[in-house]
Amino acid sequence: MKAFGEQYQQRSARDPATENDAPSQRRDPREPVPDFDTPFRAKLYDLLRWRRDVRRFKRDPLPEGLIDRLLGLACLAPSVGLSEPWRFVLVEDPARRAAIRTNFETCNAEALSMQSPDRAALYARLKLQGMDEAPVQIAVYADRETVQGYGLGRITMPETIDYSVVTAVHTFWLAARAEGIGVGWVSIIDPAGVTAALDVPQDWIFIGYLCVGYPQAEDDTPTLQRAGWEHRHGTGDVILRR
Amino acid sequence: MKAFGEQYQQRSARDPATENDAPSQRRDPREPVPDFDTPFRAKLYDLLRWRRDVRRFKRDPLPEGLIDRLLGLACLAPSVGLSEPWRFVLVEDPARRAAIRTNFETCNAEALSMQSPDRAALYARLKLQGMDEAPVQIAVYADRETVQGYGLGRITMPETIDYSVVTAVHTFWLAARAEGIGVGWVSIIDPAGVTAALDVPQDWIFIGYLCVGYPQAEDDTPTLQRAGWEHRHGTGDVILRR
Numbered sequence: 001m002k003a004f005g006e007q008y009q010q011r012s013a014r015d016p017a018t019e020n021d022a023p024s025q026r027r028d029p030r031e032p033v034p035d036f037d038t039p040f041r042a043k044l045y046d047l048l049r050w051r052r053d054v055r056r057f058k059r060d061p062l063p064e065g066l067i068d069r070l071l072g073l074a075c076l077a078p079s080v081g082l083s084e085p086w087r088f089v090l091v092e093d094p095a096r097r098a099a100i101r102t103n104f105e106t107c108n109a110e111a112l113s114m115q116s117p118d119r120a121a122l123y124a125r126l127k128l129q130g131m132d133e134a135p136v137q138i139a140v141y142a143d144r145e146t147v148q149g150y151g152l153g154r155i156t157m158p159e160t161i162d163y164s165v166v167t168a169v170h171t172f173w174l175a176a177r178a179e180g181i182g183v184g185w186v187s188i189i190d191p192a193g194v195t196a197a198l199d200v201p202q203d204w205i206f207i208g209y210l211c212v213g214y215p216q217a218e219d220d221t222p223t224l225q226r227a228g229w230e231h232r233h234g235t236g237d238v239i240l241r242r
Numbered sequence: 243m244k245a246f247g248e249q250y251q252q253r254s255a256r257d258p259a260t261e262n263d264a265p266s267q268r269r270d271p272r273e274p275v276p277d278f279d280t281p282f283r284a285k286l287y288d289l290l291r292w293r294r295d296v297r298r299f300k301r302d303p304l305p306e307g308l309i310d311r312l313l314g315l316a317c318l319a320p321s322v323g324l325s326e327p328w329r330f331v332l333v334e335d336p337a338r339r340a341a342i343r344t345n346f347e348t349c350n351a352e353a354l355s356m357q358s359p360d361r362a363a364l365y366a367r368l369k370l371q372g373m374d375e376a377p378v379q380i381a382v383y384a385d386r387e388t389v390q391g392y393g394l395g396r397i398t399m400p401e402t403i404d405y406s407v408v409t410a411v412h413t414f415w416l417a418a419r420a421e422g423i424g425v426g427w428v429s430i431i432d433p434a435g436v437t438a439a440l441d442v443p444q445d446w447i448f449i450g451y452l453c454v455g456y457p458q459a460e461d462d463t464p465t466l467q468r469a470g471w472e473h474r475h476g477t478g479d480v481i482l483r484r
Contacts, residue, residue, distance in 0.1 A: 230324035
């Protein structure tokens with residue numbers, strides 16, 4: 001696999017990480033290590049319990065600059081080899097939004113047709129996207145071709161690039177919820193159709209489509225559980241020892 | 243795709259979600275919605291900034307019951323269709339740990355051989371796993387075959403099952419850091435070898451191998467940046483508008 005080394009060697013000549021690793025990016029050793037105390041942890045657990053996958057949004061716009069700030073926090077997520085492979089596409093154009101909504105409708109109609117007879121009526125009642133109301137919509141991609149990180153950590157598992165982007169989405173989600181903002185991750189969608197509608201590089205991996213806005217209601221119980229579709233099972237069957 | 247409906251129909255007959263969706267799992271409407279105030283958010287951002295991918299651990303054991311509690315919090319992560327597809331394998335047997343360490347060594351030697359000449363020496367100096375010291379080690383899997391969730395949301399994107407597990411890992415990671423516990427995600431590994439060493443179902447998707455324990459040091463700067471391998475680039479090139 002000679003190409004591997006060559007790919008990153010070319011970058012080394014152009015952009016050596018060590019040169020850009022400026023002292024200003026290093027920690028001020030005088031900054032104390034934060035103390036994550038019991039009250040903070042209790043509130044963090046509240047945040048985890050009250051994060052929701054939101055489908056019903058208010059149409060109110062979000063405060064100026066908030067999304068950029070939340071995306072900045074998302075970039076604190078872990079990434080394989082410090083590759084930071086996340087790409088966030090803010091979808092603003094009405095025609096592009098309409099194309100993505102149609103994409104969802106087609107996929108959702110097909111999913112409905114595949115439901116078993118005893119679940120189809122319930123499925124049809126579920127609201128599975130918030131595209132009509134959510135003021136902010138973000139298509140999230142992973143750039144597997146990035147040379148950032150020099151390929152470290154992803155030779156045997158190239159999918160860790162995608163996983164890095166998922167942790168960024170999850171970081172965004174938690175930070176948004178802490179601001180009272182809801183996020184809904186839409187996956188009933190054809191990735192190739194989204195990529196075509198948004199005119200982004202074909203080799204980017206589509207990770208998910210996020211609807212973002214103030215939620216109509218807050219809850220600590222998943223919407224699908226409240227709707228009677230599925231319920232949480234806890235940790236009983238998911239922890240093994242070897 | 244008749245098999246799709248049938249698969250979930252069989253489960254419906256056995257285990258209707260609506261029957262198990264007991265009132266006790268519903269929110270007590272008297273519980274107030276948490277107030278995530280400015281001081282909490284500031285500390286949450288500290289948590290995001292001070293989470294690290296840890297490779298240098300103390301050998302001290304973790305408090306009794308802590309890992310089970312952290313895994314319980316991990317299960318609050320979002321999952322596609324409420325499928326909760328995460329499977330956590332606590333690796334305790336010394337022979338299995340040794341097999342996985344050998345697996346890493348083999349993959350890492352190959353990765354070293356693929357480095358460009360000007361990066362190989364730096365790569366060789368990096369510490370890329372903490373398996374010799376970390377008191378707790380967890381192999382994390384995704385069960386794409388689970389019937390939980392009745393397939394909702396994953397027809398066009400079956401990989402969202404894997405993504406759900408990644409959000410659980412990230413939840414575990416943040417909750418651990420809030421307890422002063424470090425997590426290191428090892429991806430320089432051959433998934434099939436790990437699965438064979440652990441005797442888990444062949445069709446589970448290996449997501450990552452976590453080393454867990456008290457870190458030797460705390461920092462707000464990624465280890466790879468401090469080592470001069472790569473640096474953070476910020477949000478400049480990762481946000482597009484369409």
